[in-house]
Amino acid sequence: MIQMQTLASKIGLLIAMSLPLSLVQAETSVQKPSHSHYQVKDLEIGALPVKTIVPITAKTYAQALEQARVIAQDQNADIAEFRIDLLDFAADSKQVIKLGNELNQILKNKPLIATIRTANEGGNLKVSDQEYAAIYQQYLKQPFMQLLDVEMFRDSKQVNELTKLAHQKNVLVIMSNHDFQKTPSQQEIEQRLLKQAEMGADILKIAVMPQSKQDVMTLMNATLAVSQQTSKPLLTMSMGKLGAISRVATANMGGSLSFGMIGEASAPGQIDVTLLKQLLNTVQPE
Numbered sequence: 001m002i003q004m005q006t007l008a009s010k011i012g013l014l015i016a017m018s019l020p021l022s023l024v025q026a027e028t029s030v031q032k033p034s035h036s037h038y039q040v041k042d043l044e045i046g047a048l049p050v051k052t053i054v055p056i057t058a059k060t061y062a063q064a065l066e067q068a069r070v071i072a073q074d075q076n077a078d079i080a081e082f083r084i085d086l087l088d089f090a091a092d093s094k095q096v097i098k099l100g101n102e103l104n105q106i107l108k109n110k111p112l113i114a115t116i117r118t119a120n121e122g123g124n125l126k127v128s129d130q131e132y133a134a135i136y137q138q139y140l141k142q143p144f145m146q147l148l149d150v151e152m153f154r155d156s157k158q159v160n161e162l163t164k165l166a167h168q169k170n171v172l173v174i175m176s177n178h179d180f181q182k183t184p185s186q187q188e189i190e191q192r193l194l195k196q197a198e199m200g201a202d203i204l205k206i207a208v209m210p211q212s213k214q215d216v217m218t219l220m221n222a223t224l225a226v227s228q229q230t231s232k233p234l235l236t237m238s239m240g241k242l243g244a245i246s247r248v249a250t251a252n253m254g255g256s257l258s259f260g261m262i263g264e265a266s267a268p269g270q271i272d273v274t275l276l277k278q279l280l281n282t283v284q285p286e
Contacts, residue, residue, distance in 0.1 A: 036202070036232055036233060038202060038233075040111040040147065041109045041111050041146065042109040043078055043110070045079075045111075045203070045233055045256065045257070046232075046233040046256050048251075048256075049251075049284055050250065050251045050255060050256060050257060050258055050280045051256065051257050051258075052076060052077055052079070052258055052259075052260045052273050052276055052277055052280070053077075053079045053080070053235075053257055053259045053260070054077040054079070054080055054081070054259075054260055054261060054262050055080075055081040055083050056071070056082050056083060057083055057086055057263075057264045058086065058087065059086060059087060059088045061087075061089075061099055064082075065099075065103070065106065067262075067263070068103045068107055069106055070262055071107065071110065072107050072108060072110060074262060074273065076260070076273045076274045076277040077260070077262065078110065078111075079112075079113060079147075079257070080103070080107055080110060080113070081112075081149075081259075082103055082112055082113065082114050082115060083123075084114060084115060084116050085116050085117045085123040085124040086123075087099075090116070090124070091125075093135055093138045093139070096139070097138070097142075097144060100112070100144030101144045103144070104144050111146040111147060112144070112147070113145060113146075113149055114139060114144070114145035114148050114149065115149035116135065116136070116149070117149075117151075117178075118132060121151055121176070121177070121178040122178050129154050129158050130155075130158070132151075132158070133154070133155070133158040133162055136148065136162050140165050140166060140171065143166075143170075143171050146171060146172065147171065147202075148162075148166050148171050148172070148173055148174065149176050149205075150163060150166075150176065150201075151175075151177070152192070152195065152199065152201075156199075159199060160199065160200070163175075163201070164200070167200070173200065173201050174202070174203040175201030175203070175204060175205065176205040176206070177192050177196075177205070177206045177207075178206075178207045178208075179208045180209050180239070181209055183209060183210050183211065183215035183216075183218055183219060184208065185218070186218045186222045189206060189208065189219065189222035189226075189236075190222050193206055193230075193236070194226060196232075201232065202233075203232060203233045203235055203256070203257070204226070204230070204235065204236075205234075205235040205236065206235075206236050206237075207236070207237045207238075207239055208237075208238055208239065209240060210238045210239070210240060210242045210243045212242075215243075216238045216242060216243050216245060219236060219237070219238040219243070219246055220238070220250075222236070223236045223246075223250060223255055224253045224254055227253065227255070228254070233255075233256035234250075234255045234257075235255065235256065235258075235259075236250060236253075236255055237269070240269045241269055242269075243269050244269045244271060247270070247271055247276065248276070248280060248283060249283070252283060258280065260272060260273030260275075260276035260277070261273060
């Protein structure tokens with residue numbers, strides 16, 4: 001444990017030293033808006049400390065239940081994400097809803113995110129915009145989740161209707177975008193996140209793939225810039241090993257959430273949640 005704490009302190013120092021002066025100057029010269037805070041079960045999302053999300057990556061019903069039990073018992077895991085598209089029976093909404101309700105009960109005071117990551121954005125389920133909306137509408141009749149991941153680049157009318165329906169059911173919307181090939185320009189990342197806010201998202205999310213160290217800084221610069229323009233909590237990450245530092249540095253860039261893992265990762269570059277929590281506690285402002 002002492003060795004891990006020492007490692008966390010060293011990495012935290014490296015992160016602080018790696019941040020360019022321009023970021024520090026931007027931090028002090030711009031008045032940041034107060035972030036929106038959401039009370040979800042026993043968790044306050046949007047307030048420090050940064051909250052950790054651990055994905056349920058199971059293929060079978062039994063595996064999903066077991067993973068939920070592990071997450072429920074792990075003090076370093078704040079939120080569980082139910083990756084529905086990874087299930088062997090992802091197309092069976094009745095079974096998914098039944099499982100979702102059981103997961104929610106197992107997690108007790110920990111919030112649950114329901115996510116269908118489509119093939120369009122690196123997921124396992126290939127569905128049309130109409131099918132995507134219809135599945136989520138089924139889930140929202142009697143929600144088993146507290147947060148719903150909605151991909152921003154689905155049909156705009158469907159996204160708007162799903163967002164309104166989720167809010168009617170007291171479910172928060174994480175609006176998301178994923179690029180597993182590259183990192184868009186800083187301006188483009190900022191525009192996408194701010195567009196999500198305009199579309200009614202409660203939490204703004206983007207995940208990009210870096211091809212260089214500069215790409216990682218582009219993502220972090222964009223996160224900082226957007227945090228100074230919106231009160232919405234941010235969930236941003238640069239993926240892969242190269243981008244792993246962004247999952248920790250987000251604490252200093254205005255981010256509110258970060259993905260960790262227990263066992264199997266749901267995206268490249270995720271850090272074990274115990275180490276992630278220690279690193280976040282080391283670097284984030286008080």
